[in-house]
Amino acid sequence: MNKINENLFLENLKISNWSLDVSKSIYEILEKPNWAEWLEASINSIEWRSKVFPEWQFLLSNWKETLWSLSTNQIYWDWNPNTLQSWDDIAWDPTTYENTYNKNWNTLVFMSMNINNKFLWLRLTDYLVWAAKDFAKLNWIKHIIGSFRPSWYWKYKLENWYIKFEDYVNLKNNDWFSIDPWLRSLQKKWMKQIKIDDVAMKVELTMEEFLKYKKTNWIEQKPWIWECWEVWNFEVKNDKAIYTEKNVWWELPL
Numbered sequence: 001m002n003k004i005n006e007n008l009f010l011e012n013l014k015i016s017n018w019s020l021d022v023s024k025s026i027y028e029i030l031e032k033p034n035w036a037e038w039l040e041a042s043i044n045s046i047e048w049r050s051k052v053f054p055e056w057q058f059l060l061s062n063w064k065e066t067l068w069s070l071s072t073n074q075i076y077w078d079w080n081p082n083t084l085q086s087w088d089d090i091a092w093d094p095t096t097y098e099n100t101y102n103k104n105w106n107t108l109v110f111m112s113m114n115i116n117n118k119f120l121w122l123r124l125t126d127y128l129v130w131a132a133k134d135f136a137k138l139n140w141i142k143h144i145i146g147s148f149r150p151s152w153y154w155k156y157k158l159e160n161w162y163i164k165f166e167d168y169v170n171l172k173n174n175d176w177f178s179i180d181p182w183l184r185s186l187q188k189k190w191m192k193q194i195k196i197d198d199v200a201m202k203v204e205l206t207m208e209e210f211l212k213y214k215k216t217n218w219i220e221q222k223p224w225i226w227e228c229w230e231v232w233n234f235e236v237k238n239d240k241a242i243y244t245e246k247n248v249w250w251e252l253p254l
Contacts, residue, residue: 013060015127018057026069038203048094049096057072072132074105106140126189142254148249154227154231165246192250202243210241221233232245
């Protein structure tokens with residue numbers, strides 16, 4: 001894309017709320033390509049989020065492309081890191097948020113952000129982050145937080161197998177920003193780290209499901225521990241395969 005076309009592309013961006021008629025494209029273009037099969041939200045969850053509270057589900061698009069989505073939930077939080085629940089607790093199961101959302105509560109939670117992989121080279125995150133921030137101010141929200149997954153932890157631990165998650169998220173470059181691209185991006189948005197989300201996501205699969213998802217390039221690091229190129233590994237116990245993911249809670253100052 002040349003500079004003229006890129007400018008035209010950016011000039012035609014629009015931010016809207018999710019609706020039933022775009023749920024399918026959100027799932028097929030944004031959700032499914034960006035998440036492992038055992039972690040992706042179902043199309044039913046995406047549809048229900050647009051019914052429960054569409055005003056807090058943001059979609060970035062232009063005249064012909066679905067580009068980026070931001071899904072959020074609204075909860076109560078007392079500013080105490082020790083009372084902050086896990087991503088799973090806030091999302092509930094299924095991840096429609098209908099059991100945890102309250103429009104009168106004080107905290108907006110960024111639950112997931114997905115990008116159209118054709119446009120990875122465009123820095124579009126800010127459009128949705130600032131739109132959500134502006135809308136939060138209008139609605140008397142006190143906090144904006146998110147449980148974020150590092151983008152390169154899986155890659156780093158392949159060559160540094162001994163590294164603990166907590167140590168990795170605190171590794172810095174010479175410029176004192178995180179070595180992780182996604183966490184570094186959060187820092188540059190003036191977000192502040194709150195705490196580790198120790199059991200952000202936990203998924204138990206049957207052995208049949210595990211073998212269905214298992215790829216030929218996965219590595220058995222130890223007996224019954226499989227590296228699956230995500231933040232965490234699969235641990236096979238008896239007739240179950242268990243994936244437990246750590247993330248990091250951050251706050252976006254208002």
